[in-house]
Amino acid sequence: MHNHEQASLNSALTDTLTNAQTKPIARRIARSLLTLLLILMIFLALTPWQQNVRGAGRVVAYSPAERQQLISAPVEGRVSRWLVREGSQVKQGQIIAELLDNDPLLLTRLNSEQEALLARQAAVESRVETFRTQLLMAEQARPQALSAAESRIEMAKQRRSAAAQNQDAAKAAKKTADLNLYRQEQLRGKGLASQRTLELAQLENAQRDAELQRAEAGLSASESEIAALQADFQKLGADTTSSIEKARAELNKAMEDQNYVQADLLKLQTRLARQETQTITAPQDGTVLRLLANPRAELVKAGQDVAIFVPDTHFRAVELWVDGNDLPLIVTGSHTRLQFEGYPAIQFGGWPEFSVGSFGGQVTLIDATDDGKGHFRVLISPDPSDLPWPDPRFLRQGVRVNGWVLLGQVTLGYELWRIFNGFPPLVLPEPASLSSKTKDDSKSVSADEKKSYD
Template identity: 50%
Template sequence: MNTNMSPKWKLRKNLPSYRLVQTALPAQSLAYILTIIFFLSVLILLYVPWQQTTMGFGRVVAYAPLDRQQVIESPISGRVVKWHVHEGTRVKKGDPIIDISDNDPNFINRIREEKNALLQRLEAARSREDNIRSRILSLRSSMGSAVNAADSRRMMAKDRVRASEQAVDAAKAALKTANLNLDRQKQLWEKGLTSKRTLELAELDHTNAETGLDRAKAAYDAAVKEERALNSDTGKVQQDAEASINDAKASLASAQSEVARVLEDLPKLEARLSRQENQEIFAPRDGIIMRILVNPDTQQVKEGDGVAILVPDAEDKAVELFISGNDIPLVGEGRKVRLQFQGYPVLQISGWPETAVGTFGGVVKLVDITDNGSGNFRVLVVPDRDDRQWPSSRYLRQGVRAKGWIFLNRVSVGYELWRRFNDFPPNLPMDDPEMKSLLDENGGGDKGK
């Protein structure tokens, strides 16, 4: 008996059933080789380049907001009378879509009468304004004439005062002369050198001179009082004229206010009239009527209610994708995008875009500065001119669902797996000035040197 046999060989020799459940040597070798290949593949994949992407879902829209789906609204309240289109009808700009009739058939006529009355008010207010302006000019002219006349009377009174003053001086001189003559005649009378008659005449002249002085003084006082009165009258004339002018100006302001009120009410009335007259709604742009929102016959609509949905013809297409805020720091204008449109078969491996089949190229044109309320950000993607053209409008209609992969950074497969397992965001660009500043503050800049 060979004592050098291993326990394994002893079991095979003594237990035939054990030999039946053992793996064949070629299979064991193959398993070892596959295991080694698996681990080598994993090690190799850890260093294989990987294109980081962030995926978003969205839809096809028109690039210009005016070319996007829009609701045609009713400009007035009324009743639907006639439809000129049906769902799917292609319309040109200005084509009739629907006729609406007001519930009151005489409403337009009443608005027109109200407008005519308002225009008459405007004409009367403007006429009153012109008349008041003419009155102000006349008052100013008459005020000048009245003030000039009052000044002339005042100057005449001043001349009379001056003349009365001279008359008083003359009367004083005459009285002085009469006094001298009376004294001389008295002396001569006492000496017997003159007659009684001459003395009496001298006394009469003296009395006349005193009377003349009193009369001159009275005339002077009257002239002074007249001058004062005329000075006051001149001020009163000017104040009365200015009061009349101010009253006319107040009337002018009232007329101007009336004109302003009418001019304020007139556009509103014209807008109401224009809306009421616009009882036929026309297509605002070329496009297709997608939906009719009201019943074709006699349905009541209010002002501002939607009557139809128009999808305008748009050549410039875009895709709006919604991206998670976890990846949004690296999404910026100019990033490349691969797009899959609903209904097109596609093969896409996000990490190796070179192998993509059935996708179309795009470029990020706009990233919203705020989310949509759910933590996702809207990204607007336009066609990449360096890639193949997107499908025509016949196949790529507005609203078609789309899926997009926005290219971020190139990393290794190992790093990408580690990032995804830990739910970390993609690498932030280290050449960003804000990142450099943050690293310098935390000491990262020194470590990197």
């Protein structure tokens, strides 16, 4: 009985194991799937993969002068009325607002002040001409006066020479008279000469003595005259120099006053011109984005912002902000893929050639410093070798953008290995040809901008 049960159990177990064995077709399918999986993994590991750096930003104008800007009030006052509305398209020089001054008599008073300054300017100019004439006359009179004084000194010297000659003659005559008197006295003592002859000799001696004294006095007077004339010459030179310096100082003072008056007049004329304008004009073609001042209700100061203005531009760019860790991987001239907000797109970061709805770009500028939060700005311009960007009517300034800066190309297996190990992407050197091409593109864009400005 026991053996029969054991045999039945073994038979049932054998049937169960036989039924549990895998059928040949299932085994073939499993092997095929495993083989396909291995082939797929090998294929994917060898598939090219485009390394990239992702960032986000917005659309801006390529030229800073064409980006969003503020319009300020030129003078103090109130906005009388707005001639545009928010969103209005305007041309360069078009009046967008009129200002009303708080003081209705300000222009009248400014004109009166201008007339007073003009009269003062005329008076100062007259003073300048007067002192200039005085200086010219003093400079011309000085050499003439000095020459006349020198002539007088020369004449006095000639008179001194004549007086010296007269003195010499008087001395000789006096000596002769003295000898004659001495002989007459000797002869009188011997009784050989009469009293009359002696008296005549005495008289002649006295006359010659008087003539000598006059000659000496004349010589002394001529020398005193020369000394006086020389002193007058020195005084005349000092006086004429002082007169010239005084006239020059007066002229400089008058010219300084003239400069002050001219500066005050220019300031007043500038203020008057601003007050007479009292209008706000569009700096260039563009759109009035916001009006910041209420008409007639709000007082604005000179330089206060009254409107936000967005210039028209056909040269757009993208400000892309990337993390500081990725900045060393980006070089000028790197190609990018851009996804604009509002344009459906399918972007494969590693396979840009299979992307749909994205647009090409090229890195033209990398900021030298961050924004204070560790993010760096990368300026991207359209790639001339790719599809053109959307029309400016749809791709406006401020549209948000997602971007991928394309780096080196590796295999997918290497990329997965790099990610698993935490290694950075490959750092590629900046190609010289690409850099020169980027510079040429920038120059061509700048030339186009200049042409559009003109």
